Ligand SMILES: Nc1ncnc2c1ncn2[C@@H]1O[C@H](COP(=O)(O)OP(=O)(O)O)[C@@H](O)[C@H]1O
């Protein structure tokens with residue numbers, strides 16, 4: 021496989037205007053910076069894992085990449101073409117190349133449509149002239165691929181278990197043979213034994229179809245298992261970006277270190293003797309984030325400079341980027 | 349003498365589709381000062397097991413069997429007797445603390461109420477004790493924060509408040525039903541750390557319900573694995589992780605990706621977890637079990653002690669044959 | 672290797688009683704509705720009433736306009752319900768046949784109710800879905816307009832309309848319908864907001880489905896349940912409103928009539944021992960209203976099962 025650059029995201033920023041109680045039509049809204057200057061590069065065939073606590077902006081980042089929430093600034097270069105500069109119609113053409121899988125398997129399927137209709141929707145949307153027989157054949161094909169029996173085609177989502185619903189979601193994402201699939205917490209809502217099935221399925225499909233994946237999860241063990249590269253997000257900022265094994269073996273950012281230490285390992289011998297790095301306190305309010313380094317309110321290494329200057333995401337080793345004033 | 353002894357606990361629900369057996373013949377015991385973890389996938393009957401003990405089943409459910417707490421039978425007690433036990437001997441915390449906190453009352457009032465009602469303290473004393481309990485669960489600036497409403501706390505803080513509240517009357521047994529499932533890992537680590545501190549400091553026994561094998565590993569003395577409403581295996585946590593002897597336990601252990609492991613491929617358990625069990629026959633795991641034999645789908649395996657001390661498993665196939 | 676394990680999945684599939692068509696939510700709902708005795712019975716009774724209003728006139732001896740001169744002025748003595756005279760429900764003081772008048776009143780009242788509800792449902796659904804789907808400032812402004820309209824006393828405006836533009840059925844149901852879409856639009860907007868945040872809408876957006884198709888394929892079908900429930904509850908409300916207006920004497924004009932108008936006439940003459948003039952129209956009115964309410968309730972339970 022050639023590892024050409026597929027996507028380059030440059031300084032992507034997204035904010036939401038949030039209203040609070042008692043706001044009037046004319047009240048100026050507060051600004052919530054959900055994604056704050058994210059830059060990264062994605063090569064064909066890679067799997068980029070994105071981890072971070074809930075509310076750190078993982079989903080928003082994913083949605084901004086495919087223009088489902090408007091970005092404030094930044095560029096998303098898709099094979100050199102800036103997706104954010106496209107209008108709706110032009111963007112629609114590219115949607116078939118980038119597909120998405122969602123967290124809640126059942127909620128991501130329209131309860132009033134049959135499985136067949138759901139899986140065929142991308143095909144009908146982008147190739148409205150496809151014949152009925154063709155559609156049926158293609159749907160049957162992907163259903164097989166994800167391990168669903170073809171004769172379930174006329175059933176409705178509520179007749180399936182969570183794991184099966186997620187397979188349906190995957191089938192829908194695959195039918196157009198996309199180049200990139202963005203998976204937003206695809207296994208978080210599933211039981212442990214089903215998680216493993218879905219992860220294996222995704223990895224097999226990736227190998228077979230040469231897919232590139234962006235895999236979002238809050239569970240670092242899963243992300244590490246599936247990803248080649250991991251991005252650690254904290255309050256909308258990348259704090260560390262490195263190869264999967266480097267993140268685990270040599271975490272450089274204090275937050276990554278704490279995160280790794282907090283992930284429980286299913287082995288009592290390791291777990292009971294581990295030196296836990298506890299992070300004190302809670303996430304600060306995203307509406308007025310700390311000055312300087314966003315992590316400083318909970319960082320044990322914080323110094324004066326941390327509150328005055330925001331650390332840039334800098335190269336600390338080859339293909340290992342960290343945003344911390346004291347990263348070694 | 350064990351603090352808690354559960355024998356042949358059975359929970360059934362009457363539904364329009366028929367009788368649903370949520371818990372079948374569950375037996376276990378818990379020593380004073382120990383932490384027992386109950387693991388299993390969603391719908392395996394973990395919550396209903398403890399709800400039955402506490403008399404918290406839904407209207408359409410009923411429990412049979414025996415639950416002895418300090419040698420006293422507590423299953424199906426009257427509401428007034430249960431209330432006494434619930435508040436002073438056994439406390440329970442849930443995944444979503446808001447289910448047991450009143451959103452319209454300040455935390456101070458809710459905590460004080462417990463003490464005034466059960467301990468007969470004066471209001472000032474009650475508040476004072478509440479504050480020291482909030483301090484004990486490491487809520488910063490408890491003196492001021494106690495005057496806030498529950499929704500003004502973050503998820504992790506709310507769980508701390510809930511824990512503090514459940515500890516007010518120094519219960520002997522604390523049941524934690526998925527206390528960290530809704531929380532981030534860093535906060536989960538804080539809460540689990542807190543629970544094990546509590547166990548050490550107050551000598552409280554804990555039943556920890558979770559689906560996360562990692563959480564179990566670091567925070568329990570004994571582990572009970574449930575599937576389809578039945579106990580699959582019970583053993584000390586060390587033993588069950590070092591050498592799981594039940595096909596389901598084995599499958600579960602190898603299905604979780606480990607942070608410290610570089611396995612290329614996860615081992616999976618095929619198929620899907622069972623739906624509500626109408627009329628269970630045989631081993632509930634048999635449709636998914638690699639080792640399943642004919643007898644497995646017709647006869648329910650009994651929970652039997654293996655050679656080792658206090659290690660129980662329910663499987664028709666001997667451990668040696670699984671290797 | 673891709674297919675995790677065909678045999679096990681096959682087992683699952685067989686549990687689902689193999690291929691064949693699936694159980695759609697509508698089918699489920701129909702089954703639950705049929706299990707509700709009160710609702711099914713009400714639906715039956717209502718259908719009988721509707722059928723009666725269409726075929727009942729074939730059995731009438733007297734048309735609703737013909738006057739039985741025998742009964743004029745002496746309805747209490749001559750105009751009582753009787754098979755022989757052909758006045759099955761009796762006559763009124765003007766010698767008109769109550770049986771025929773009730774049939775006609777039923778037609779008019781049901782028509783006003785159903786057409787009014789249709790206007791309300793169509794306008795309310797479109798307005799509410801648009802407002803909810805577009806969101807933001809547009810939504811806020813559209814909803815403030817509804818708030819303002821709602822604060823205007825509804826009966827007062829309707830009466831004013833009827834006085835200014837003259838009494839006519841069209842005016843009546845357009846007026847009632849246009850005013851009762853307000854609640855509908857709010858309900859639909861709330862539901863749309865709810866749906867808009869569902870992941871399947873997001874999934875459709877990510878696929879590149881156009882806004883129009885999203886509304887038609889994903890939002891509207893999921894709104895139909897609540898719209899159907901609300902519409903069945905709206906019909907009796909509108910019938911009541913029309914009856915009230917007619918009771919005030921501002922409703923339909925003679926020789927046409929409606930339940931409200933008949934009840935008014937009947938109650939005016941109740942002291943002359945002609946209770947049938949009130950009881951027959953009242954019975955139809957009350958039974959129909961109950962039916963609508965029971966059906967609405969049944970629909971709500973059927974379409975909104977707690978578990979799913
Ligand atoms: N539509 C929205 N309006 C306002 N705030 C939002 C919206 N979507 C997300 N947010 C906020 O943006 C932040 C990032 O959210 P999200 O990307 O969903 O986080 P994650 O996926 O990492 O859990 C959160 O603080 C969240 O509250």
Ligand SMILES: Nc1ncnc2c1ncn2[C@@H]1O[C@H](COP(=O)(O)OP(=O)(O)O)[C@@H](O)[C@H]1O
Pocket residue numbers: 361362363368369370388389390391392393394395396397406408409623624625
């Ligand atoms: N009120 C109820 N009526 C019918 N079935 C119920 C009821 N409550 C729980 N159940 C069933 O009991 C089973 C076990 O549930 P539970 O103990 O809550 O599982 P978990 O292990 O996830 O805590 C489930 O299959 C569920 O469907």
Ligand code: SF4
Pocket residue numbers: 273274275313314315316317319320321322323326331343344345346
């Ligand atoms: S920049 Fe300072 S506060 Fe931020 S992570 Fe590094 S040491 Fe901690």
Ligand code: SF4
Pocket residue numbers: 594595596631632633634635637638639640641644649662663664665
């Ligand atoms: S009893 Fe049979 S089906 Fe059940 S776990 Fe043992 S071998 Fe498998």
Ligand SMILES: [Mg+2]
Pocket residue numbers: 078079080204205
């Ligand atoms: Mg998210």
Ligand SMILES: [Mg+2]
Pocket residue numbers: 394395396525526
């Ligand atoms: Mg539970």
